[in-house]
Amino acid sequence: xxxxxxxxxxxxxxxxLPPGHRLLGLAGELSAAACEAHSPGLAERLxxxxxxxxxxxxxxxxxxxxxxxxxPPAAPAxxxxxxxxDAFLLWFDPCPGRAAKCAEGxxxxxxxxxxxRYRAEYWDAAERRLAGVEIxxxxxxxLGLPDPRAAYAILIAPLF
Numbered sequence: 749x750x751x752x753x754x755x756x757x758x759x760x761x762x763x764x765l766p767p768g769h770r771l772l773g774l775a776g777e778l779s780a781a782a783c784e785a786h787s788p789g790l791a792e793r794l795x796x797x798x799x800x801x802x803x804x805x806x807x808x809x810x811x812x813x814x815x816x817x818x819x820p821p822a823a824p825a826x827x828x829x830x831x832x833x834d835a836f837l838l839w840f841d842p843c844p845g846r847a848a849k850c851a852e853g854x855x856x857x858x859x860x861x862x863x864x865r866y867r868a869e870y871w872d873a874a875e876r877r878l879a880g881v882e883i884x885x886x887x888x889x890x891l892g893l894p895d896p897r898a899a900y901a902i903l904i905a906p907l908f
Contacts, residue, residue, distance in 0.1 A: 749800075750807045751791040752839060754779050757809030760839040764873035764901050771837060771871065771901060778811035778837050794836065796888050799858035806854060807844045807899075812836040834906050836861075841873070841899035853896030863887040865907040873899035883907065 752760065761775050791810040812835055842854035865885050870893065872879040880894040893900065 752809030757839050761901050794859045796858040796860045807841040809839040836904040838902040855896045857891045859889040861886045861889045867905050869903040871901040
């Protein structure tokens, strides 16, 4: 597993989403919140060591800050980031560079988030479109990827 830092995650998302896409603005808010909360290694904290069968070459990056067991505290809410305070924006690519050895890909992604109900939006990076929406219960949060070999920007927000 290759864990991406904030700038690498922002770069992947910027290349996967069309200019002006609403998730790009959210990515900026979440990366600022991560800096304010001093939450390096968020991707490593979210990615569950149990249940994930992702290939050694898969890429995973995460933006956001959410309080809870084992996770960094949420950044103080500001007027611009208040809507994004509890959300995560993920980058997941099971086959970076479209590796030929990636025949199976990854059918599910398991995340260590606080218990609750979450909504996940899957944005297909190659097609630059919404590929699916899922409601799931955590902990852990088990997400079924629409296409096991596709790269995704994934928006995860708690349902209240």
